[in-house]
Amino acid sequence: MDASANTPQLLRRANLRAVLHVLRSAPSVTGTDLIDATGLTRATVIAVCDDLIARGWARETDSPRAGGQKGRPARRFQFNESAGYVLGLDVGIATVRVLAADLAGAVVGGAEARFPRHGGQREDRRRVVTAAVDAALEDAGITSSAVLCAGMGIAAQVTGAGRVAPGQDVAPMFDLGLTQEFSKARGWPLLVENDAKLAALAERWRGVGAGEENLAVILAGERLGSGIIESGRLLHGASGGTGGMGALDLVDGVGNEDGIAKLARLWGSAALEDGHNGRIRELVGPNTNRASARLVFEAAEAGDPVAVEILVRIAARMARVLALVSSFFDPRLIVIGGAVAASATALLPAMRQELERYVVQPPRIAVSGLGKTLVPTGAVRLALDYVETHLLDLVPELRR
Missing domain, CATH: 3.30.420.40 (ATPase, nucleotide binding domain)
Structure with a gap:
């Protein structure tokens, strides 16, 4: 097949990504702001914004009218941070903590639970984690279908493919099969990472670093x-x-x-x-x-x-x-x-x-x-990075 056949679609996605990038970096913008930031024409900018609104990723907001201004004020657009949510999990040896956040990274709910004494068996730990996830969703007032991605930090070495590295004594405590469970039962990806690495992401995002x-x-x-x-x-x-x-x-x-x-x-x-x-x-x-x-x-x-x-x-x-x-x-x-x-x-x-x-x-x-929220905050950042990369391939809850 001629590769050029996909050119209009690729160009459209590139324009969508360019506008989304600007929308995510500012509280609200006008069409002129987007033209200046992206170099796109006015017609393209407006068409892209209308497309993003239809997809659920953007919304139009009221534009303040300047004193003495006549005619219709310029349209203003902003990213729809409540189009979906992400979860950040910190699964340790003794406890699990979960944060729920919107797509701007604002925490909207959370939960914490302790594992059975001495860590518990694999199935016991799975139940505690899933119960904590459900409690965080309830605390946030959102449904499982609103979640686009979850990140999870564990106190073990994790490979680049997101799997618990073999040969670790603690592996049975963290290799719980949750990636497959959440994907099949809930329909969203679970990204697994070492807890210290997520702590680094958190500090660079919202900490002293x-x-x-x-x-x-x-x-x-x-x-x-x-x-x-x-x-x-x-x-x-x-x-x-x-x-x-x-x-x-x-x-x-x-x-x-x-x-x-x-x-x-x-x-x-x-x-x-x-x-x-x-x-x-x-x-x-x-x-x-x-x-x-x-x-x-x-x-x-x-x-x-x-x-x-x-x-x-x-x-x-x-x-x-x-x-x-x-x-x-x-x-x-x-x-x-x-x-x-x-x-x-x-x-x-x-x-x-x-x-x-x-x-x-x-x-x-x-x-x-960041205290106890250090690792789950990094897990939220990991999930947000995934959403930002795959945004155009995801479907917000309001369109499901």
């Missing part, structure tokens, strides 16, 4: 993991392993992937076992030697010398991790996120000072302000 082209995000709760953005691109590697922390076993002064929360808990509990009777003991109480990370940080803030020493040890250890990431990937900014992000602010001065011993030009170090 907003707009940064060279960025590393380290999830530092129970286990360390990192997501790397280089020249604006999220790095994956041949099998999705970029940013993995398995090599920390080889680093003197580190030795494993244990994160800040786990270290604070383990070292605080060890101090109690050894007879420490200071502020940590007061906060934990007399009947247990199990210290939480939160209480260790609180004790340090109150001046407990043992708790302060624990934080100094953690900061020194983390500085070596930061040096490794900095040396390998040369980011301008490293953001620390995860369950301990708020508490980790106390570690920043010591980490910065220690990092200067290892790196000639240290990157900026910051703590994420």
Whole structure:
């Protein structure tokens, strides 16, 4: 078949994409604005806008009339952010969090649920995830048919094809078959990605790393993991392993992937076992030697010398991790996120000072302000990127 036969259709799609790009970047625009931005003729711009309105992706909005203006005001157009929705899931070992967002990225609902104790069986975890998705949809007041795509972050290595990489001990906890289930039962794609990589997307989109082209995000709760953005691109590697922390076993002064929360808990509990009777003991109480990370940080803030020493040890250890990431990937900014992000602010001065011993030009170090929404926000961004790429092939709910 003559390839030129498709030229009008390809040109039409190119025009649609050009106008959509402008509509998505501004609250509302006139036909003249679109002409200036795209270089298309007025007739083409108006025809494209009418087409997008008919498809459900755009709408016409009231145009304010200037003082003394006569005649009909110029037509104004805007992207229809409620033409569909996306979901962002964060599936961890103990909990699942779900955010529902419109096509402008505004969160409209969410839900959180805990898995059965000790993780639960595969079917149990599937039920918890699907129930949390349904709860988020109900909270947002939208139906499953309104969802165009979902992104899901998991605490495991994920291949470029969106599958759990083989050979991981945690694979059974995350390889739940949800991609096929959601596709068949709900009719929308589920994109799977490593949680630390989604954290990097979130920080570059809406966090302290907003707009940064060279960025590393380290999830530092129970286990360390990192997501790397280089020249604006999220790095994956041949099998999705970029940013993995398995090599920390080889680093003197580190030795494993244990994160800040786990270290604070383990070292605080060890101090109690050894007879420490200071502020940590007061906060934990007399009947247990199990210290939480939160209480260790609180004790340090109150001046407990043992708790302060624990934080100094953690900061020194983390500085070596930061040096490794900095040396390998040369980011301008490293953001620390995860369950301990708020508490980790106390570690920043010591980490910065220690990092200067290892790196000639240290990157900026910051703590994420996105809290528990860090990974699901990145999952929302992943889903939105898919929708933006495939927008003209998707059908909004109002046309179904």
